[in-house]
Structure formats: C-alpha cells, structure tokens
Amino acid sequence: MYSAKGIYTLYIKFTLCFLVLLLSGLNAGSVMAQIGVTAVKGTVTDATTKEALIGVSVFIPGTSTGTSTDYEGNFQIRTNQQKDKIQFSYLGYRTATYTIKPGEEQTLNVRLEADARQLSEVMVVGKKRKVHYSNKNNPAVDLIREIVDNKQKNRPESYDYVQYEQYEKTQMSLVNTPEKLKRNLLLRKYDFITNNLDTTLLPGRAVLPFYIQEELTENYFRKSPQARKTVVKAEKKVDFGEFVDNKGIMAYMQHMYQDVDIYDNNITILTNQFLSPIADMAPTFYKFYLKDTVRTDEGQQLARLQFEPRNPSAFMFTGSLYVTLDGTYAVQSVDMEVSKGVSINWVRDLKIKLDFEKNPDGRYHLSRSGLKADFGLTQNSDMGFYGERVVSYRDYKINEAQPGARYEGDAVVRVLQAGLGEDFWQASRHDSLSAVEVNTYTNIDSLVNMKSFRRTMDWGTALIAGYKRAGANIEIGPINTFYSFNPVEGFRLRFGGRTTNNFSKKVMLETYTAYGFKDEKWKYYLGGTYSLTDRSIWEFPVRAIRVSYQKDTSIPGQELQFVQEDNFLLSFKRGDNDKWLYNETYNIDYLREFENHMSYRIGFRNWRQSPAGSLQYIQVGDGSGDDEAMALQHLTTTEASVELRWAPNEQFLQGKIYRTPVANRHPVFTLRAAAGLKGTFGGQFEYQKVALNVSKRFYLSQLGYSDVVTEGGYVFGQVPFPLLAVHRANQSYSYQLQSYNLMNFLEFVSDQYASVHIDHSFNGFIFNKLPLIKKTKLREFVTFKALYGKVRDENRPYENPGLLHFPTDANGLPITYTLENKPYMEASVGIGNIFNFFRVDLVKRLTYLDHPNVSELGIRGRFKFDF
Incomplete structure (x- = not known):
C-alpha cells in the first residue's frame, strides 16, 4: 500500500511483546486461591520395560478435558469440575483408571500393561547407542x-x-x-x-x-x-x-x-x-x-x-x-x-x-x-x-x-x-x-474498559508504532521524525499527524510541517486517501484514490525500507552526504485491486526539483558562446504512470492502518511504465520509462530459503541525468535489503539496466551444528547483489548540448559513473537474532573499488523482529 513495507508486521509483533511486558507485571497474589481446581501430573511408562510412553491419552471421564504425554512420558492435566477419576489409554495397552482427589494437586506415576490382543511378533530394539543403525x-x-x-x-x-x-x-x-x-x-x-x-x-x-x-x-x-x-x-x-x-x-x-x-x-x-x-x-x-x-x-x-x-x-x-x-x-x-x-x-x-x-x-x-x-x-x-x-x-x-x-x-x-x-x-x-x-x-x-489500562496502552502504542493519540480522531507522529539533522537543513524539527479510523474508515488524511534551522526554510506535506468501496482504504481488495502535495528535501538515489528518511537514526551517514534536492511535488493516483490478486495503479505527478548543498545542475552549452556552462536552478517534469502487479496466492497481515504481504513460494510480478509529458503543467522533457520487477522466495528445506529479486529497466528518449535511473544507494548504517549498501549516493546512473538480489537464510543449518554457537540461537545469512547497466550516447553529457554535467566533487572530479565496463557487485555475510531481534551484516564491495570515497567493507545492522 502507500506506507513503508513491513511497518505493520513490526507493529503487530511489538504489540504482542508489549502485551506480554504489560501482563507480566500483573499481581498474582491469589495464584492458589482458586477453589475446586483438580490438578494431576506425572509420568506414564511401560509396566515391563519401564520405557516412557509417548502420546498416551489422558482424560477426565465425564468431561472434555484431556491431554497426552510428551516425549519423556510426562503429562499434566487440570479441571475445575469435581471429578475423582482419571483415565489413561494407549493403543496396544490396557486402559487404566485411577482415583484422584478432587480439588487438590497430586502426582501419579502410571505403568500401563500390554494388551493381551497385542501380536506376538514384536521387534525390540535396545538402547540405540549400543546398536549400529542401518x-x-x-x-x-x-x-x-x-x-x-x-x-x-x-x-x-x-x-x-x-x-x-x-x-x-x-x-x-x-x-x-x-x-x-x-x-x-x-x-x-x-x-x-x-x-x-x-x-x-x-x-x-x-x-x-x-x-x-x-x-x-x-x-x-x-x-x-x-x-x-x-x-x-x-x-x-x-x-x-x-x-x-x-x-x-x-x-x-x-x-x-x-x-x-x-x-x-x-x-x-x-x-x-x-x-x-x-x-x-x-x-x-x-x-x-x-x-x-x-x-x-x-x-x-x-x-x-x-x-x-x-x-x-x-x-x-x-x-x-x-x-x-x-x-x-x-x-x-x-x-x-x-x-x-x-x-x-x-x-x-x-x-x-x-x-x-x-x-x-x-x-x-x-x-x-x-x-x-x-x-x-x-x-x-x-x-x-x-x-x-x-x-x-x-x-x-x-x-x-x-x-x-x-x-x-x-x-x-x-x-x-x-x-x-x-x-x-x-x-x-x-x-x-x-x-x-x-x-x-x-x-x-x-x-x-479500565481508564488506567487504556492510558498505558496509548503510551505503549506511541512507543511501538510511533504515533500518539490526540483525541479520538487524530494521531500525532511519527515520533522518531520529530528531530533529525543533515548537512543542508542542519537541525530539523518536524511535527505531523494523521486521522484514525474513528474519524473515517473511508478517508485518511495525513500532514506534517518541518523547519530547517540552517537553510531557514519550511517544508510541508498534505495528503488524503479516499476509499471507493465500503471498506477501509487498507482492506483487500482496495479501490482508492490518493492526492498529495509535498515540499521537502530528499537524497537522490536513496530508497529506504521500513523507516522514513528523516528518522533520527538515519541522520548518521558515512562519507560525503552533501548533495540533496529540494522538491515540490503534486501527485494523484488511483489503485484498483482484484480478488485474483491482479492490480493496477494509474498515476499523475508534477515534480519540480532544485539542487541543494554541493549538488549543481550545470547545463552543457553548444560551444557557440562564452556561456558554455550554465547553472540551472530547477527542473520540472510532468509524468503519467501505470503499474500492473500480479501476486498469485498472496496473503496479507491485514490491519486497520497498515498491511504487509506474507512471503511465500509464489512469485510477484510488477510492471511499471511512465511517460514524461512535455509542455503539460511546465513539464520540460518528453521520455518513456519501463521497468519489470520479479520477486520470489525459494524454500530449500534443510538449507533454509532464498529471497530472489530481479529487475530490469529502460529509459527511452534524451533526458538529463536526474531523470535517468539513479540506482538505489545507501550511506546510512542501516542494512537495506533492496539497496546497494556500499554504493555512494548518485554514484551510478543508467538508461538501461538489469539487476539481481539474492538474500539467503540458512536458518541455523550451520550454527546448529556448532556446540557452543547453537545455544545463541543465531541465524546465518548470505547476500549477493549485482547490477549491470549502460547509458546510450544520446544521454551522455559533454557530447549533447542541453544535458547536465554529471556531478563532481569539490576538486572537479566526477562522482557519478555509468556501468558499461563491468557490473557493480557486493556481497555480505550476516548473523541474525542477536537479542532475538537484530541482524548484522559484514558487507564487501567487489567492484569499482577505485572510485573516490568508497568503502570496501562495512558493517550494517537492521531490526528484523521474527517469532
């Protein structure tokens, strides 16, 4: 949907944990105060061999209360009914009935005798450590x-x-x-x-x-x-x-x-x-x-x-x-x-x-x-x-x-x-x-219905989901975006919120305002979503229209999962991070989903982008005058787009305000196409873009599973570099699954590309065999990412008047490149479940190590809260 993928799953998991922490503090002063509770526990064994019997049926006659013995032959059973008998039954053994004391806790060690109807052909195997198995x-x-x-x-x-x-x-x-x-x-x-x-x-x-x-x-x-x-x-x-x-x-x-x-x-x-x-x-x-x-x-x-x-x-x-x-x-x-x-x-x-x-x-x-x-x-x-x-x-x-x-x-x-x-x-x-x-x-x-509990849950939800209720109809948040900093805005304050389902299930409104104390500029966002069905805007199958206006900053080529760009923790970045954009964007799109999990999205966007920080848009001149290089203050594009998505047998973790797909063995196909409309609402460029993304999880039984994502794209027409495919880079210390974690911002652009991401979890296949490490419950991950692309001659600067120079550093050296010579590749090995909710990866960059200010190795971490 319209929110970051995975937030809802994290919210549900943290909610369960919060309930546990809440309920764990409950006073149990009357644990044994129940009257009339009969509790029986014990062990069931073979009367002759003394071997523990697994799966023996244990029940209280005259009730529906029953259980069975575990692998050690142990059982526990409890009833509030005043019964004085307990019965044990097992195939091949005589049913045994014992007398118990109603209303008391007691222990029974039961020995079952073989049934006379048991066949005489019995194969008895001794203790397995004394017998060579074959x-x-x-x-x-x-x-x-x-x-x-x-x-x-x-x-x-x-x-x-x-x-x-x-x-x-x-x-x-x-x-x-x-x-x-x-x-x-x-x-x-x-x-x-x-x-x-x-x-x-x-x-x-x-x-x-x-x-x-x-x-x-x-x-x-x-x-x-x-x-x-x-x-x-x-x-x-x-x-x-x-x-x-x-x-x-x-x-x-x-x-x-x-x-x-x-x-x-x-x-x-x-x-x-x-x-x-x-x-x-x-x-x-x-x-x-x-x-x-x-x-x-x-x-x-x-x-x-x-x-x-x-x-x-x-x-x-x-x-x-x-x-x-x-x-x-x-x-x-x-x-x-x-x-x-x-x-x-x-x-x-x-x-x-x-x-x-x-x-x-x-x-x-x-x-x-x-x-x-x-x-x-x-x-x-x-x-x-x-x-x-x-x-x-x-x-x-x-x-x-x-x-x-x-x-x-x-x-x-x-x-x-x-x-x-x-x-x-x-x-x-x-x-x-x-x-x-x-x-x-x-x-x-x-x-x-208790006010104190509701108050506690309100604050707990704020800590978990990032939103705090301000009345019945409005939530304030996300809290972790209230303060952040970056080289362009300096100290940044932000305040925003959204409506709740109490306001309307069919309408959701969102807004925020932010202010940078270094650039002394205000930023805004206002958006609304309207459901064209009688269901919520999140409930499958969705049919909804969304309209938004945003005036804010962004980093070219950064696409985040699970978190928002102005999250405080993402303020910390490696290397140079001074090339930004000021954006003013009008957006409208219509989403229609079908029961067979086909969907389409039709969109329209008007985007005015202006370089910020050390980023400059320098236009290549035609060589006829003294002003061969001219700095542009902004670019304007008007774009119509369509997205087709097919996710056969897809299942969701469906919530009131979020939903996220559940990974399964079925592939997901997403085809995106967009066209630049020159002359419409100030649009300066005519172009077409198309991209196909296919993702699938492969289960490998004992070897774990692999999540594989492949993508290819092509840009038709002559466009400046900001409108090419600016490949997803990541200079934060958060591990991003769909980004290149050791690629610098704006390092690579293409007008045609193909990529593959493979993230494999061994699911403990290796660590479970190591005597000491297996107690830590760690998981092993291996990831490989490769990207290959090129830029056609018509989209190369210097050779085509009117295009923009590729960005350079303070010394005039290029920092943006194409991928004709070889693919960009990186790999990582990781461990998961440190404290049961964190994943840490050691990432190795394999190619283009001669580029300035790149990191060959890096450690990245992310929350991955799994039950």
Whole structure:
C-alpha cells in the first residue's frame, strides 16, 4: 500500500511483546486461591520395560478435558469440575483408571500393561547407542518406504470432492513462575486477571492467557477443476479495543501456526520448514525403529514407529507414528516434537499431535490437530509465551458434489451471523472451553474498559508504532521524525499527524510541517486517501484514490525500507552526504485491486526539483558562446504512470492502518511504465520509462530459503541525468535489503539496466551444528547483489548540448559513473537474532573499488523482529 513495507508486521509483533511486558507485571497474589481446581501430573511408562510412553491419552471421564504425554512420558492435566477419576489409554495397552482427589494437586506415576490382543511378533530394539543403525534390512525403513509410495492416494486431494466442518482454537499466554508474578508490584490493581492463572500446563510455571480466538468454518474441495473454498460461519476472539489491531493479531497467529500436513515433504511451522518424517527422502535423514504392532478394538492392525533425526540439530522431528498394515499404509496418528538440538527463534519447546479417523471407504482423514509451543527470550528464562492451536474436523462428506457455484468466487468467504452468543458456541464447539479459557474473554473485556489500562496502552502504542493519540480522531507522529539533522537543513524539527479510523474508515488524511534551522526554510506535506468501496482504504481488495502535495528535501538515489528518511537514526551517514534536492511535488493516483490478486495503479505527478548543498545542475552549452556552462536552478517534469502487479496466492497481515504481504513460494510480478509529458503543467522533457520487477522466495528445506529479486529497466528518449535511473544507494548504517549498501549516493546512473538480489537464510543449518554457537540461537545469512547497466550516447553529457554535467566533487572530479565496463557487485555475510531481534551484516564491495570515497567493507545492522 502507500506506507513503508513491513511497518505493520513490526507493529503487530511489538504489540504482542508489549502485551506480554504489560501482563507480566500483573499481581498474582491469589495464584492458589482458586477453589475446586483438580490438578494431576506425572509420568506414564511401560509396566515391563519401564520405557516412557509417548502420546498416551489422558482424560477426565465425564468431561472434555484431556491431554497426552510428551516425549519423556510426562503429562499434566487440570479441571475445575469435581471429578475423582482419571483415565489413561494407549493403543496396544490396557486402559487404566485411577482415583484422584478432587480439588487438590497430586502426582501419579502410571505403568500401563500390554494388551493381551497385542501380536506376538514384536521387534525390540535396545538402547540405540549400543546398536549400529542401518537402513539395510530394517523393517521400519521398509515400512516408511511403503508409506511414501502410498502417500498420494491417502491424501484428501485424491478424492473428487471433500467437504467438512472445521473448528479452530488458538491462544497465547504469558508464562512465568507464580513466585515471580507474586513479587511484581506493577499494575497490582489488575489482580482479577491473575486469578485466572493455570499452574498445571508447564512444570513450575504459571500460564496467564491473554489472547484467545475461535473460528468455525465449512470447507469444500474439488479435484477437477481444482478449487478450495472456506466459508467462515462464526468467529470469536479477545478484543483489546482500538489500541490493538485484533484482526491483524488474528492474521499473524494464523501465519505463525499454519496447518500441519504430515504428507507434505516439508512442513512449515513458525515460518520455518521442517522435513516430514514421511518425506520422500525421509530414510536419508531420519532413523526409524519399529517398536511393535498392535490391533485396535475394531481389529485394525497398526505398526508403531519411532523416529529421530540422524543430525539432532537439523530441522526435523522426534516422535512416533502409527500406520495401518492393511495395504493402505495410511498414517493413523502422529505424536512428535522438534528435536531438542534445533534452535528456532524464541521457541524452547514445540509439540505436534495429529489424529486420523477412518472413512467409510477404509481410508483415513485428519480428525484433530494440536500444536503447542513454549516461547522464551532465552532457553533458561522463566518468562515467555505459551501458544497453542487446536483444530478439529468433523462431518466429513466424501465424493458428494456440490453445485458449481459453491466452489467459485473468493477462496475465503465470511458469512458471519450477528449476535451469536455463548449458547451458540457451546452447541457448536467441537471441544468445550476450560474455565481459564472462558474467563479470558471476560477478564480482558473488563481490562480494556479500565481508564488506567487504556492510558498505558496509548503510551505503549506511541512507543511501538510511533504515533500518539490526540483525541479520538487524530494521531500525532511519527515520533522518531520529530528531530533529525543533515548537512543542508542542519537541525530539523518536524511535527505531523494523521486521522484514525474513528474519524473515517473511508478517508485518511495525513500532514506534517518541518523547519530547517540552517537553510531557514519550511517544508510541508498534505495528503488524503479516499476509499471507493465500503471498506477501509487498507482492506483487500482496495479501490482508492490518493492526492498529495509535498515540499521537502530528499537524497537522490536513496530508497529506504521500513523507516522514513528523516528518522533520527538515519541522520548518521558515512562519507560525503552533501548533495540533496529540494522538491515540490503534486501527485494523484488511483489503485484498483482484484480478488485474483491482479492490480493496477494509474498515476499523475508534477515534480519540480532544485539542487541543494554541493549538488549543481550545470547545463552543457553548444560551444557557440562564452556561456558554455550554465547553472540551472530547477527542473520540472510532468509524468503519467501505470503499474500492473500480479501476486498469485498472496496473503496479507491485514490491519486497520497498515498491511504487509506474507512471503511465500509464489512469485510477484510488477510492471511499471511512465511517460514524461512535455509542455503539460511546465513539464520540460518528453521520455518513456519501463521497468519489470520479479520477486520470489525459494524454500530449500534443510538449507533454509532464498529471497530472489530481479529487475530490469529502460529509459527511452534524451533526458538529463536526474531523470535517468539513479540506482538505489545507501550511506546510512542501516542494512537495506533492496539497496546497494556500499554504493555512494548518485554514484551510478543508467538508461538501461538489469539487476539481481539474492538474500539467503540458512536458518541455523550451520550454527546448529556448532556446540557452543547453537545455544545463541543465531541465524546465518548470505547476500549477493549485482547490477549491470549502460547509458546510450544520446544521454551522455559533454557530447549533447542541453544535458547536465554529471556531478563532481569539490576538486572537479566526477562522482557519478555509468556501468558499461563491468557490473557493480557486493556481497555480505550476516548473523541474525542477536537479542532475538537484530541482524548484522559484514558487507564487501567487489567492484569499482577505485572510485573516490568508497568503502570496501562495512558493517550494517537492521531490526528484523521474527517469532
């Protein structure tokens, strides 16, 4: 959209962290004051081998409360209902029921006995450090290969039609020890929140839910022509009011907790790709052990396989799965967790459980999916997040065709009914909520209505997003632009603001004024955007018109991501930074987006630019008189433009006032064209420009991913150098992904060019193998950028009267060049996640090292706040 890409994502992430910091200060003086809470924890083992049992179902009979054991056989369960029984069930073992004491915390060490129906053929494997592992003559590997060979026919896509209802529940909680929460005196007036602590989910720590969302959908799939349709029937979520974008948080949660498809070769979780234990190449990267074979109550024969990565630090899983032995080789259940040696951003522990149910045709469909994640700033920190996403599926209908219109149109359709109360949700939920989850809704609602909380959130939003509310309709900011400095303006003060959605969802107004104490000049901006639909100007698909006027300074060839040019931190620059522009710009454009993610933008701009600082526009004379060189005070261009963009399957993190695309494997094509209109509103030049940009993320499984951007452009007509392609340079100390970080401002210009940028993240592939470094949770980055271009003879100064000299330094030496001889290239190596939110790169300039005042090496950093 019209704002810097990525600001909204950063805003959402910082908002979540701010909520954590806020809620972490809540008084927990009544942690144990809940009455009637029954909490049971313990370990489940095999009665004969004493081996820990993974994935044992643990539940309270007569309730919907249940859990399962982890990789060490541990479990924790809690209920507010007065029940005195707890039950343990596991395929191949006898169901065990124990008596418990209602209203008390207790520990049970459970030993399950093998079921008599278990087959006599059992393969027992000793401790793996005593056995040389091999794929050869390994029945477990043979079975995995059968699963791989039958994957396609066991996927839902193998049916002609599939229909089912889906219920999804996602929640986030603050985690800390009860003692530390008790000692914290911050915001003790909110102690009603901390009465809702859960002390049974994580050993030794309390869980304080602060966000929960539920969604009920109807889903349709058609094989040919392939189509997917999701109809959202109902949704419910915690509402933090005007200060937190609930829709944006919901979208970000869905982005983090993506669906887990065990049949995919690579499973994306928390923006990382993990190799599935039944991937095509799984036997190359995993170790497999056949633990036993069992029969279910229905007579179904199953095999239990355990798996673990050959390399403990690789992005893979550890766990067990059950697979059918009736010739279908379908997965019946999976219980797995991320290998302990894997370092993921913020994640200390991550567990996944998948259950499948049998269809009438004998095949299986996913009936329940659960993902639990424990987040923390450090591995040993008590404080952190606890996140959980549970998805259940029911009312499966196989090969029952619906009318064609059912599969057409938008992929996601919302048909939400107004006024759905708790009675509806109690009848519609696939699982009932716990008392803690129910209380989360009411407690946060009470919190949001408190003036002290709203005041705290107001200031917190100002620190995070840079805007401070000044009444209901206006925000003042961005705060980090209020003060900056540069060689032309000297000390610069700026003050501005914008309207909020309370003013209007269809209209947004922005303005600022600035003053430079050195040049003693005022600068202004005034802009407005109007939505031509009944939706917000940010909500996809957009149809809006924008008009703006700006009188301000800029640096030729600087294009920033994530930050604004007069940000205080960008006042610090390397090398000479005294060639600036004064600009006066009138702009109007119209944006139209379509549901298929095609869009076009039509624009019109009148731009008057005047050189500032040491930059001069010296016109080359025709040699007929004494005034062969003449200094021009300004250039004026009038330009009409059109932009076509296609981003197939693009998804957004959508917010109230920002949105940003979510990177995926699909390419994005952007074609831009512009024409100079000589004689229109003072335009002095006639020219045409065209540029094509293609970007795509390539996932390389265990090797991480690469973001690749290619671009080519051409300028038709004879124009002075300011209207050529002035290549994006960066002399700040902030690392800019789409700029050349060791190129000087105005160093290169072209009228035809081609470029490629490759930014590869190894995602811990190397550092996770280094014993000491892997504990730091650092990530490795490698970047390469190359630019090649040229300037045609008709656009070269000195040879063409009327053109402008290329800029020179104080000694008259040129500082602006063309790229005919060789491409400009630079490369960098970087590390990410220092303190979990910063990336630092060592950048090496590879060509044109003989140019004056260039840096061959440089260190650049930027915020890259990733969960």
